[in-house]
Amino acid sequence: MLNSTSPISTTPALLCKANGHALDYTDNIRTITATPFFRDAVMDHSNTSNLRQARLEFKTTADMKDLLTHAAALDGLDLTSFVLGPAIEKARKVIQEHDSITLSKQGQAALIQLLNSKQKPTKAMKDLMALPDFPLRKNLSKA
Secondary structure (H helix, E strand, O other), rough: EEEEEOOOOOOOEOOOOOOOOOOOOOOOEEEEEEEEHHHHHHHOOOOHHHHHHOOOOOOOOHHHHHHHHHHHHHHOOOHHHHHHHHHHHHHHHHHHHHHHEEEEHHHHHHHHHHOOOOOOHHHHHHHHOOOOOOHHHHHHHOO
């Protein structure tokens, strides 16, 4: 899944003939985010009952625990929500930054040119595409 995280400008879209998708330029850069198919299930926290089935434990000092408990109470939260909220937010940000590619206008144009080119696949590309789907491919690399 590809989606834009930057605002779309009024510049006309370039059509990628290879897959029929339009790529709109921004004024300076474009950010494209690719999310692997299995990441959606991992990142879906809409069902809170699923959150409470897993256990996470921390070792800390009594002073640190008292500090966190006091701050959580002042914020009107239980300790788990107080600690996990920012941690989950940070995890999502790290994953988003890891999965994003930011392209300049020249990079955008080069990408469109490559996607629209009619080059034949190389032997290496054919070999890669002949491999099983991703989860199986990952297991094969361990053998």
